[in-house]
Amino acid sequence: MNKLWLIIGREYLSRVKKKTFILTTIFAPIGFVIFWIALIFIMSSGAETKKVALLDPSNILKIEETGKLRDGLIMYNYPKEDLESLKKTFEEDGFRGILHIPKQNLDSMTTNFEIEYYSNESLGMNTESNIKEGIEQRIKKLKMTQLNVNELTLSRLETKIEVLPKNIGAAEKEVSSYRAKIATILGYIMMILIYSVIFIYGNMVMRSVMEEKTNRIVEVLISSVKPFQLMLGKIIGVGAVGLTQFAIWAITLPLLYLGVAFVFAGKLQAVQQTLNTSTTSQTPDIGDIGAIWQELQNFNYTYIVVIFLIFFLAGYLLYASLFAAVGAAMGDDWGEGQSLTLIITIPVIIAFYIGFAVVENPTSTLAVWASMFPLFSPIVMPARIVFDPPIIEVVMSIVILIVTGIFFTWVSGRIYRIGILMYGKKTTIKDFMKWMFRKD
């Protein structure tokens, strides 16, 4: 037991003290923040206001009577010049373009309305949609007066439709429509986290085993400790490195997020505003945000986190032990082990794709069966867990996974103990089978 701790300690410390670990742990969140700040700047620079001259010689839009046309991105001015003279001077006057309303009929029956935009630069998509929207709003108002419709009447015509998913099995449970969306996102996040852990840290275990084998220290080590202890110590030590990294990120990322939000509060607000004004119809209103917030609080996070950790740890144990066995079987040559690594990577990748399907349809037969199969369940079940699958399925999945995880660790231990002492011979899958059943 004491020796196991020594091994775990060495595996853990030798990695945590490494420059690459320190760099990735620190720079991943910083890189994320830099990316985010860049995004804020890019978006807020797109929100630059343009000064445009609006010429409406026939006063079709009746702007003079009812005040100015408003829009978030385009600042309109109303110079009293004719189009031809303004065409020569508009740039000197600080305008980016001239919006000219040609003479045409506008009443409640009008369905098409033409406007002209004169400029030396091409009409950007943003500018175009902003102009369209501004003029459309204006015309809508004019039409409303003509038709004698006021804002209230108009808003009464609008009906918001909400689809309420009702679970027949659990009738008393109120499920809002946001829940499914949030659950989908949470499901994806957990699935991708476990997937990357299995790959990154599983590979780390494999490389570490190969290193000990190729530099021959393993023979000295296993004259002091049991091969199984060595393998287990390695798996636990590397796993602890992964958990440390995630723990650090879990603390630093939200802090950095808050910090950026605080420092760039002004900019963020600008971005938010332009997003709101330019796409009025798509932004959720206060009621939506409240509902999402409400729903976020409705998830049982203790349950989700506990289940996530169980699948995270058991899935890691299962795959890391397989990676250790492959590492032990591989020789000094990376190439020859590729076919063996493939045996492990294929189920992980399949599980990942099943995971995507499962998030979209969490109660399908595929979802249920895949979350029982231990090679898939570490990735598939966490993707499902936010959709509240029946507790019996969760328990069964956990039991199957843990039992298989322990069994695989044992099997891998048997392959490992023989593999690490084998040199200069290409290992085949047949050898794998033989080693599994070979006596000491």
Place this chain on the structure above:
Amino acid sequence: MNVLELKDVRKTYQEHVACNNISFDIPEGKIFGLLGPNGAGKTSLIRIITTITRADSGSILFRGEPLNSTHPSQIGYMAEERGLYKKMKVEEQITYLARLKGLTKKEAKKELGYWLEKFNIQDWRSKKVEELSKGMQQKIQFITTVIHKPKLLILDEPFSGLDPVNANLIGDEIDELHKQGTTILFSTHRMEQVEQICEHIVLINKGTNVLSGSVSDIKAQFKEFLFEVSYRGALPNNIEEHITIISQDASKVVVKLRDVEHANNFLKYLLHHGTIVTAFNEILPTLNEIFIKIVGGKSDE
């Protein structure tokens, strides 16, 4: 008392027999040579003794007790293929391996200081192993093998890859440990080293124990009554009627005789015929000669 007693130890790997009923005892405090050509089963046998693998049948007693997993902490093993963690610092490396052998942190630190000073490599303690020269790495390897003061020290080809200076240094350390009472199992296929160092040997070939005993006994057993005679003057004319001359030059002759009595008579005969004998020595066979004689060309290589 015997540190190690092997009786009918057998180990097979699928169709290949690595150890075929090997038996021998290693007396306490002796330097014991485990000899055999490449592929004879030496490493397989050592792996069984160090509990890395288990024998299929037969018994092994370590200081009177059946070998179990607590014994490796009393064994120091330097494998033929040397290996250290390249990225680890010298002191961390030695401390780690010492603690795996059961030393406490404090003991490990103390021993580390002692050995670094002994080999005069204190300046290297916080260097990474990959920055060290080959010879330096060998010293570190040796330290990790003996730091827990093993009762039994197993050295598999300890001098391979060492330059003469370092070979001497390690050789001296082995001598000193021997004087302090450590039993040493020395595995090699290089006979001249065995002759200098070992008191007892066992010779295995193709997994079978072909010869064992003390070096002097074995030499006596294989001696062919060859005598080297240094002389002045002339040899008797009809000398070849009585003996076989193996080689001869101006002042020296090597002859083959039947036994010790024959040797005495031969000496008398020479003196009687007026030959001035300045030296009369028996030539014992070297282990190398015995080895080749027994193994012949039949080894696996």
